[in-house]
Amino acid sequence: MHGRRSYSYLIAPRYNDACDVPSKAAFHRLAPLGEASVTAPICVLTAPTAAGKTGLSLRLARRHGLEVVSADAFLVYRGMDIGTAKPTLRERAQVRHHLIDIRDSRQEYDVAQFVRDAEAAIADIRRRGAVPLVVGGTGFYLSALLSGLPTTPRADLEVQRTIERELDERGLDALIAEIASVQPGEVERLQRNPRRVVRSLEVYRRTGRFPSQFGRTIPTFTYQIVAFAPPAELLDARIVARVDAMFRQGLVEEVRELLESAPLTDRPTTAWQAIGYKEVAAHLRGERSLDETRAAVVAATRAYAKRQLTWIRTQLRSELLPDDLAAEHRLDEVYGH
Numbered sequence: 001m002h003g004r005r006s007y008s009y010l011i012a013p014r015y016n017d018a019c020d021v022p023s024k025a026a027f028h029r030l031a032p033l034g035e036a037s038v039t040a041p042i043c044v045l046t047a048p049t050a051a052g053k054t055g056l057s058l059r060l061a062r063r064h065g066l067e068v069v070s071a072d073a074f075l076v077y078r079g080m081d082i083g084t085a086k087p088t089l090r091e092r093a094q095v096r097h098h099l100i101d102i103r104d105s106r107q108e109y110d111v112a113q114f115v116r117d118a119e120a121a122i123a124d125i126r127r128r129g130a131v132p133l134v135v136g137g138t139g140f141y142l143s144a145l146l147s148g149l150p151t152t153p154r155a156d157l158e159v160q161r162t163i164e165r166e167l168d169e170r171g172l173d174a175l176i177a178e179i180a181s182v183q184p185g186e187v188e189r190l191q192r193n194p195r196r197v198v199r200s201l202e203v204y205r206r207t208g209r210f211p212s213q214f215g216r217t218i219p220t221f222t223y224q225i226v227a228f229a230p231p232a233e234l235l236d237a238r239i240v241a242r243v244d245a246m247f248r249q250g251l252v253e254e255v256r257e258l259l260e261s262a263p264l265t266d267r268p269t270t271a272w273q274a275i276g277y278k279e280v281a282a283h284l285r286g287e288r289s290l291d292e293t294r295a296a297v298v299a300a301t302r303a304y305a306k307r308q309l310t311w312i313r314t315q316l317r318s319e320l321l322p323d324d325l326a327a328e329h330r331l332d333e334v335y336g337h
């Protein structure tokens with residue numbers, strides 16, 4: 001290779017455990033791109049929602065010639081653009097993205113499919129001599145990619161339907177209390193996500209063990225985390241501004257079109273768990289005013305950002321950089337800028 005040499009990745013221990021977090025000193029350049037990119041760890045950029053992950057990833061990708069592998073549970077769905085703050089078609093024309101718009105909103109998509117698709121995308125990127133950057137904030141997906149998939153049994157839909165009826169009748173808190181009475185540590189992992197609570201109880205009632213008590217597969221690749229979060233006041237202001245922008249850009253009409261093409265059923269698909277969509281769907285059913293809907297979306301987004309920060313601190317146990325500029329500087333050092 002002649003001229004200015006391009007570098008990639010980081011020297012780091014294998015990331016197989018949430019406790020295995022390298023120090024800042026472990027972040028340094030490895031070998032020229034093409035000489036070590038097959039085995040070097042892959043950077044993962046994560047932050048709470050509205051912190052600025054997308055903008056930062058686009059700047060980094062343009063500067064260093066990266067390809068983005070999305071680790072967002074809802075960017076996979078076509079037609080869900082505004083409410084997910086999906087990178088625009090123009091942005092995706094400038095920077096190649098993977099795992100965006102690969103499913104219809106009527107289709108299910110789970111963590112096992114994500115890991116399979118993400119690892120296939122990473123392998124393809126490396127095979128072409130390019131550099132992948134994993135970007136996202138869906139903790140459950142990132143945990144599985146970094147630490148391996150849980151070896152839990154396949155879902156039993158009949159058992160899940162029974163528990164879903166209990167959820168409707170007894171409420172989420174009652175099901176969480178049932179789990180906490182047996183395995184308190186399982187509750188934190190579930191982060192009050194109704195689908196994950198249902199799945200956890202389904203596995204427990206069938207096997208006597210919760211999903212977290214099963215082993216994990218061995219990850220195909222090694223990873224290095226770069227996590228950041230702006231100050232709480234700034235993050236909250238960004239959340240409010242983002243929600244306001246979504247409504248101005250046509251979130252209500254986007255949800256209306258989705259409902260026309262894929263009406264909600266008694267068992268909504270994973271897509272309808274996305275913040276903003278279920279709240280607006282309730283508005284379109286006449287259950288709340290537009291102002292109440294906006295407030296509900298802001299509240300749900302704030303709660304989600306709080307859960308993401310808890311996950312970064314407790315599960316990743318990663319150094320949390322103070323803002324996107326600090327993360328940008330860290331990754332510029334990694335990529336040799």
